[in-house]
Amino acid sequence: MPSSDQAAAPLTPTIVFENLQAHQRTAALKAAVELDIFRAVGQGPGDVASIARHARASERGIRILCDFLVVNGLLQKEDGRYKHTPSSAAFLDPNSPACLASIVSFLSLRELREPCEHLADIVRNGRTVLPGQGTVEPENPVWVEFAQSMAPMMAPLAGPLGAIVLQGRTDPMKVLDIAAGHGLFGIEIAKQNPQAHVTGLDWLPVLRVALDNAKKAGVEDRYDMLPGSAFEVDFGGPYDAVLLTNFLHHFDADTCVDLLKKVHRSLKPGGRTATLEFVPNDDRVSPPMPAAFAMSMLITTASGDAYTFAELSDMHTRAGYKDVTKHPVAMSPHTIVMART
Amino acid sequence: MPSSDQAAAPLTPTIVFENLQAHQRTAALKAAVELDIFRAVGQGPGDVASIARHARASERGIRILCDFLVVNGLLQKEDGRYKHTPSSAAFLDPNSPACLASIVSFLSLRELREPCEHLADIVRNGRTVLPGQGTVEPENPVWVEFAQSMAPMMAPLAGPLGAIVLQGRTDPMKVLDIAAGHGLFGIEIAKQNPQAHVTGLDWLPVLRVALDNAKKAGVEDRYDMLPGSAFEVDFGGPYDAVLLTNFLHHFDADTCVDLLKKVHRSLKPGGRTATLEFVPNDDRVSPPMPAAFAMSMLITTASGDAYTFAELSDMHTRAGYKDVTKHPVAMSPHTIVMART
Numbered sequence A, B: 001m002p003s004s005d006q007a008a009a010p011l012t013p014t015i016v017f018e019n020l021q022a023h024q025r026t027a028a029l030k031a032a033v034e035l036d037i038f039r040a041v042g043q044g045p046g047d048v049a050s051i052a053r054h055a056r057a058s059e060r061g062i063r064i065l066c067d068f069l070v071v072n073g074l075l076q077k078e079d080g081r082y083k084h085t086p087s088s089a090a091f092l093d094p095n096s097p098a099c100l101a102s103i104v105s106f107l108s109l110r111e112l113r114e115p116c117e118h119l120a121d122i123v124r125n126g127r128t129v130l131p132g133q134g135t136v137e138p139e140n141p142v143w144v145e146f147a148q149s150m151a152p153m154m155a156p157l158a159g160p161l162g163a164i165v166l167q168g169r170t171d172p173m174k175v176l177d178i179a180a181g182h183g184l185f186g187i188e189i190a191k192q193n194p195q196a197h198v199t200g201l202d203w204l205p206v207l208r209v210a211l212d213n214a215k216k217a218g219v220e221d222r223y224d225m226l227p228g229s230a231f232e233v234d235f236g237g238p239y240d241a242v243l244l245t246n247f248l249h250h251f252d253a254d255t256c257v258d259l260l261k262k263v264h265r266s267l268k269p270g271g272r273t274a275t276l277e278f279v280p281n282d283d284r285v286s287p288p289m290p291a292a293f294a295m296s297m298l299i300t301t302a303s304g305d306a307y308t309f310a311e312l313s314d315m316h317t318r319a320g321y322k323d324v325t326k327h328p329v330a331m332s333p334h335t336i337v338m339a340r341t
Helices: A005-007 A014-020 A021-036 A037-044 A048-055 A059-071 A086-091 A102-108 A110-125 A142-149 A153-166 A185-194 A204-214 A253-266 A289-300 A309-318 B003-008 B014-020 B025-033 B037-043 B049-055 B059-071 B086-091 B102-109 B110-125 B141-149 B152-165 B184-192 B204-215 B251-266 B288-300 B310-316
Strands: A076-078 A081-083 A174-178 A196-202 A223-227 A239-245 A265-276 A322-328 A335-340 B076-078 B081-083 B175-177 B194-202 B224-227 B239-243 B267-277 B322-328 B335-340
Touching: A014 B025, A014 B086, A014 B102, A014 B288, A021 A037, A021 A059, A021 A102, A021 B014, A021 B025, A021 B110, A021 B288, A037 A059, A037 A086, A037 B152, A048 A059, A048 B076, A059 A076, A059 A081, A059 B110, A059 B288, A086 A110, A086 B014, A102 A142, A102 B014, A110 A289, A110 B025, A110 B059, A142 A153, A142 A204, A142 B014, A153 A185, A153 A335, A174 A185, A174 A253, A174 B267, A185 A196, A185 A204, A185 A239, A196 A204, A204 B224, A223 B310, A239 A253, A239 A322, A253 A265, A253 A309, A253 B076, A253 B204, A265 A309, A289 B014, A289 B025, A289 B049, A309 A322, A309 A335, B025 B037, B025 B059, B025 B102, B037 B059, B037 B086, B037 B224, B059 B076, B059 B081, B059 B152, B102 B141, B110 B288, B141 B152, B141 B204, B152 B184, B152 B239, B152 B267, B175 B251, B184 B194, B184 B204, B184 B239, B194 B204, B239 B251, B251 B267, B267 B310, B310 B322, B310 B335
Parallel strands: A174 A196, A174 A239, A196 A223, A239 A265, B175 B194, B175 B239, B194 B224, B239 B267
Antiparallel strands: A076 A081, A265 A335, A322 A335, B076 B081, B267 B335, B322 B335
């Protein structure tokens, strides 16, 4: 016990408790979304009785739940009434265009939660307790849920990614969107460049979600579907740009290099890749969210990781790319990594 | 969306993610205790390979787990090696006398964790999904686990509580310890005053744990057992002092008042009660740990709560006590509330 530190700041077991009880925070946010608490708070007046009426719930339950959300930074309380914080107003009130409450559905999936109950075994074995490659097994239905419910979280990233990939290009170009999911990244390219033609690659049931989104965006005539595994299907091409969003973190470095080589072969000379990732600093413990993301990859995959920029840069170099650059996305924990053939 | 706030500080969805993924923090701390990580870190040198050898675990798993513990404030990392924080050294290393890693066993009990999966229903109904009175149903076996595994967390509170109750008294006195659990509070009274005689009240299987602890402390000849329910058993007496530790929060205010009246009848004139509780401020959202404790009572009881001092004071006054005072316990989230007949 370092007595100098101890003398400087009184020690309490608070941090141990906070971590041991942290599962209650997940449960509280899920329950609040399910009970439509954030809409009720946004509508006001924010007293326990009116929120309870809106949620058709008990006042004891609502009071304790809302206080708990305040403790965890998801609401504010003033003169006994609950109010939005700037982030709950933006990201949790269904009346906000940026609301991402639907991501609760994806992050609550049994396939993602259940392995977490066996974390000691996972750490011993160094891989998910899910069979095979975990969440990246062929046709895993979690990706349909991802495409449907994670779109609101990814939507704000699409604009910046499109701008970085296009750099103002408005001429005819072909773009491949690997692991397209909801399709929003490729669709954004088609929106920003009316002469761009996009091919979305993913499992067929997932691509149906992407195609729906392409129709909503009015770009379905320039949106093709390439169903299958990124490791097995013929990419076609050649492409001006290939998007690899939220994908490399599921695999080990050698697998990523192999895939990047395959992408390289599908690119025109001077063509570019755009990889969207959680990229921690070299210390791997900052910033908090990209660093913590490695835990999700430990729990759900056989060999995935949150890769540092040095590691991503090395993968690209080994696969024959040059000019590897990183572009942090404003107001987001994500980073875009660009490279060219 | 409050645009002024938004302009002042860029909004990110980080807090939403942190809360949605918080269950991973609970899983990580449990896994780290199970894998004996904190002992390995204390022994050094703290590199991934040596911790993995100690834990008989994979290096990938250990690296990601330890990084995640750093992100969550439970370890430090320096030049790629893991080191204790002051609090992990004190409270999580099994070589520390203050180690409370055993509380993981209590807080991980299925009876406490499982209801959390149904929090929306609990909020709707305003009570635990556990049958009857929840964790305070007669003879609930969770209290044997509490007595066995929560002792290290309560031990540091025993000295301060004993001193406040005794105020230097060394004359013969009788003390009743209601919901004795591990027995440490009553035992401390017997240790501080060699003429004190203590009666521990709890379910019989729990009292066996208390009696074991009384033997270890060498005070078993002044330690009696009164098995049964605090609401049904005859307290005997009269007592100089009655301890009510970690108990009132399980019940509604009227039930607490009834119990305090029964306690009053068992006290000598001028006799005192000592209640140990998590006591939030009047705003009910600070300090974080006492405020958050209400959620545990919502999840596991029919009508319990984290009571403010005003509420506890009112209960005592309604039950006929006077001079209700509060005594925060240093380096702890607990408060002792004293009152006299």
